Structures are given as C-alpha cells and as structure tokens.
Amino acid sequence: MRSYAAQRAGLAIVQLALLSVLVFVLTSLLPGDAADLRFTETLSPEQVAALRGELGLDQPPVERFVHWLGNVFTGDLGTSLISGGPVADIVRNSIGATLVLTLVTLAIVVPLAVALGIVMGTRENGRVDRTITSITLALSAIPDFVIAVVLVAVFSLKLGWLPATWIGGNLLSSPALLILPIAVLFGRTVCLLSRQVRAGTVAALNAEYVTQARRLGIPRRQLLLRHVLPNAAVPGVQELARTGDTLLGGVLVVEAIFAIPGFATALVDGVETRDIPTVQGLTLVLAIAALLINLGADLVCNRLVPRTEALR
C-alpha cells in the first residue's frame, strides 16, 4: 500500500510538470499578449510597447517559463500581468466561493446518491428502480445552463424567492445565495453518482459471495452494510473523483450565470486577458487538487477492497 501511494505520488509530479508546460505553451499560442489587449483607443501604440517592456513580455518565452518555474519551487506563484499583484492573492480570493460551492454540493450529493443507488440496486428493475432511473437519466441529459436559466426565471424573476446572482452579496449575510447554484450542480452529479452506486450494488448482490452469505443466513441489513456496500462503493468512489471534473465544468457554468467570483471566473478572466502567470497559477492549483482527489479515491478503493491491488 505504501509503495503504491509513493508510485502514484511520483506519477502525479510528472503529470504536474507536463501540465504546466502544456498550459504555458497553449496560453502563449493564443492571439495577442497582455500588452496587446490593453491596446484600446485610450493607450497609444508607444504606451503599449512601453507596457510590454515593463511586463517583461519582450523576454523570450522559454526564459519567462523558467523564471516562473523557479518561482514556483520557492512557493511563489508570480505576479499577475493585469493587476500587478501576486497571483497567490487571486488564487486566495477566488478559491473560497468555489470551495464552498463544491463542498456543500458534495455534502448533499454523496449521502443522497448512495442512498438512492442502494434503493435502486436492491430493487433492480422494479418499479422504484425504473422510476428513479428515468428521472435521473432525464435530468442528467439537460445541460447545466438550461437548468440554471430555468431556475433563475422561476425562483428569482417570477416568484422572487431567491437571489438571481451573487452580485453585491456575500455568503455570511445571505446564505440563500447558495441555493440556486447548488441546485444546478446537484442535479447532474447526483444522477451520475447514484447510477454508479446502483451498478455496484447490483453487481455485488449478484456476486457469488453474497449468495453464499445469504445461504449462511446473514441478516439482510448486515449483509447490505458489511458485504454489499463496500464493494458497491468502489465504482461510486471512482465516480466521485470523476465528479470533481464534472463539477468543475458545472461550476464554470454556474459561476458565469450567477456572477460568482470564484475560481472558474478568475481562470476565464485570466485567459481572456492573456494573464499567463495567473492562468498558470490557477491551473497548477486545480491540477494539484484533481490529482489529490484521484489519488485519494484510488487509495480509498484500495482500502475498501484490498484485493484490487493484486489486479494492478
């Protein structure tokens, strides 16, 4: 187990290195740089050229990348080309909203999805199973932004019950801000996750060892909790890690629609203004988070069902 974790961690570092090169190259390929984009009718070409020098954009790309990498190793994410402040500040200021959204969503989604999955799995092809399956399949087929637009139209603009955006609001004084964004994020993730738990439950229930356990007369409740759930949870946990990606996609949409000042918004802003250090910093933090989640998920699965290690 320990060597497995070490091996995975080593791989993660290689992945991070490749990713940061890739992000740098891709953002550099975008048309125009941060100075070009400042070119509006208000700044003259001479001013833009001077600005380019000041921002260090006249340096060769490789040099800029090496400089950035050197800073990262000392824990410095660099300076934003747009705000002139530390990228770490942008990360810090934007991570809060996204974390709250993600964690609250997961806190609701996970227990509910597990419960739904088990209910469906233990009643395979029964009426309850078919009903829930149809609803979740239908829900997961609707794009996030459609759900968001409909929810806003009904609950904010029509009924006036809930705030339509985060503009000027803050979570401490009005927690109601969370309701609609989470409702959007919740829909898709609960559908995907519960279906995985259902599949795991069905597979486990049909497995040889469960039949054997049943023959031995183990009570149903104990059977489900001790023998079925751990096995059923494996695809669920893996799906949960993948949910991170889905959730991020959803968060991007949700942040845009509800004007939430979060990570996705900061990232989009960074790309649009060619603020490469900011984009680099944000993606690095995101990548580390994604790797940690996946690593965690693998280790949890490994622990739940130790025999899977032998299969690797």
Place this chain on the structure above:
Amino acid sequence: MSEALGRRGFLGLAGVAGLAAITGCGADGGAAAQPTQGGRLRAVYAGGGAKEVLDPHVQSLFVDIARHKAIYEKLVELGPDLKPVPRLASKWEHDGTGTTWRFSLRDATFHDGAKLVAEDVLYSIARIVNPAVPDRVAQSSLATLDLKRSKAIGPATVELVLTQPNAEFPALLAGIGTQIVRNGFKDPAKPVGTGAFRYVSFEAGRSMVASRYDDYWDEPARIEELHILSADSEARANAVQGGQAEYANDMTATFARTAEAGKTVRIVAAKASTMQAFVMKVDQAPFDNPDVRLAFKLVADRQRLVDVVLAGRGEVGNDLFGKGYQYYPADLPARERDVEQARSLFKKAGLAGKEVEIFTADASAGFVEAATLLAEQVAEAGVRLKVTTGSPQTYAKDLLTKGAIGNHRSGAMPIPQYVTDRLLSHSPFNVTHWRRPAFDTAFAAARAVTDETERSRRYGVLQKTVRDEGGILAWGLPDYLIAVSSKVQGVQAVPPNTLDQGRFDKVWLA
C-alpha cells in the same frame, strides 16, 4: 463661460428628454417626483476582473469610470452635446491664442477636509503625463502641455500652458483619466477625492462601496450609500430584474424589450448616442479607389441594419461621427440607398463578380451580424463579401492591421477628439488609414481658431470631406440603454462619457 449649461447644452438636453418622452422611456419627468433622502443604490456595470483599478488615471473601463466619478472629479466635464462644462474649474479663459489657459478653481474640499488648491491640479496633471508610467490613459491627449511653464497664479487659479494653440483644450481636460487628485497622491488604494461619495471599500472585479460626502460642494447626494458592482450582461439583467441592483449599465436591445413588458424595470435610453460603422482602409485595394468606397456607402441598407442588428433601437447614420454633438454638420443630406449606382460604380472599378473580405470579430454586440448582413446587401450589387471572424480580445489591435474592411464602433467623445484619435496621419487608432497631410494641417489650423462659429464652420468642411471621400461607413447610431429599477428617479438619458451619465449624486430612491 457661465456656470449654467450653455444654450446649446440646454437645448441638447431638452431634445433628448423630449424624444424620451415621446417613446415613453427615458429621463424622469421631474416636476411630479419630489426627491427623497437616504437609501442605498446598487449599480452594475460590465466588469473587468483583475483589470479593474482604483487609480483614476489608469481607467479605461466604464465600471472604473463610474467608480472614479463617484469619488473624484475633473476640472471640466462634458455636457449632453459633448461640449465642455465647468466642474472643479468654475470658469476658464485663454490668452486670445488658445495657448495659455487660466482656470479658476471652485471652493471644494477633499474628503479629508483639505481645500482644493492650484497645486493639486498641477500635481494631478504632472502625474498623468509622467512618461515613466505608460498606463496613464490621458498621456497622449495631454501631450502638448508644457509642464515647466504651467503654474499656480494663486491658491484658486491655475495657469496651464500648451506648446501649440488648441481651442479644444478644456474638452481634453474632460477626457478619460483626467481626475484631480490630492497634491502628493501616491497610493491609489486610499482614494481621497472631492467627489460626492467617499471611499469605503473596493474589490477588483466585484464591487466598490462608497458613502455620501456631506460637505460636497455641489449639493450632497440624496442616497446614503453607493455600491458599484461588476457583472456580465446576463447577470446584470437578472440582478436588476431580481431586485439585487437598482441600476444596470449598457443593456442590450433584446433585454430592453423584455424589461419594458414588465413593471419592475424601466429603460432609460440615450437616443442615437454612439456609432456603429464599417471602416474601409483607404490605402488598400479595393478601397484605395474612391468609387468603391462610395459604392459601399450607397449599397448599405442602413435602415435594415438598424432594424436587425440594433433591434430598431437607434437611428441610421450618415457616414459621420457625432450626430447631435457640438460641431456636427447637421445640414448634410442623409445618404440614400442606391443599388443601381453602386452596381455601376463596382463595374467601373472592375470589382463586379469579385470577392472582398471583411474582417470582423465578436468583439462588440452586433459586429458579426452587421458584417453578415452587409455581405447580403453588397451581393445585390454584384460583389461578394466574405466574412472572416477573428479573436474578440485582440480585435481593437487587429483592426488596424488586418483586412481591408471591418467593423468599428465608437462611444461618445467630442468630435475634435474623434478626429485627433482616428483621422490624422499619426492618430494612434486610425482604422481607415486616412492619412492626408493637407487634412492634418487644416484640422490643426481649425483647432487653433478661437472664434467658435468660425472653428465650427471649418470643422464642418473637414467632416464633409471625410463623409464623402473617407473610409467610414457609419450606418447606425445605437441608443445607449440603461435599466433602472422603477423606484429609481433622476437618471438622465445622456450619452456615455458625459457629466450626467452614471452620476449618482443626483438620483434618489422613491
């Protein structure tokens, strides 16, 4: 120059208000509504993320301009017809040649209690033009200032000297990024101005909070607290409709239609106050041929472009910038569509059946639609127009170098400034590549004429040349749309960049 608006300014304002009354949307009636005190107003603008700044000399976004306007003031502002009106300078006079200008300062105080004096003005101007700091936006427009010879005449009078005569100098002081800061102002994070609101807090990309400044020289604001917030178009619409904001800047025609159907939101429309155009590079084939430029101007179906692209919220343009502004030659006949004449001009130029490329991008609402629609219209006269779409973020820069024809829009600014920025040989934003030394000379000469009538006549002649021979096909003059909650009163329907636009010390909550 008197303190009240000039006659022209008054008529301009009355005209706008009258129009608004006819269409049922616009400036508030006034007479019936009695201003009330207190309350909080939340205004939402298009955001700029980390790009947003507190430094008033670096501004370029509307949201920044609105924030700085609440806290800081300029010596001069622009009236509804883009003519300079006094602000911190109560009056001005020049030496008769338009080279040396004396500005009398108003009895105003900064938020920390200090009195506004001439040194503050000199410091502010030196800070703006400091060449070591390239992001000060008014640097090029104030480039002709002679700092060494400018001086304080007394605490309340400042003398500014130019290297060349310019009768439009007051208008330049009303440009973007020309706010007066305290002598010695160093830290933009601690803004202290003379404006109607004092700074409370700021988060780039999100919000600025300011509170009423009770000792404001020009009648303290009615509202207690002002929030200026950032959000994209969709979120602005939801916020103002959902009651999370009372004022939303720069709304779409589509939103205006929805909003007007309901009761909670009112649209304040500054009629025909900006410009949408196609720009042709006069030094590039096929537009180096004047016949081709004229043919394009003749073939464009302006009314249809206005109806489709602007959803009818605007007027047709007459290939000139600045309708309704000071110096606009209003007597020029409107350009009529003439497909037959366009066809024969195309034939004469050898362009019949050929293909021309139009370079556009989704940089501004309606650009791509307008280009596509123009392609259909040009096809009626036998020329194919191929629409190429570029990157929206770099469009402002690309337009200078890419494609022979493209989309262009312009906000409100005084006509001489438009000419200076876009139509002189060395203009930084000369998108039509209109470079004529004789035009430059004639413009510089006109700008130095101190007699307003004569100056206006000369500008008129120059504008007619641009209209007939230049590369600007100004097809539409969009309305500038603001959405306000039905309880907000006192919002003026005036062009962007003018004194009364986004001016929150005059509004109140009913």
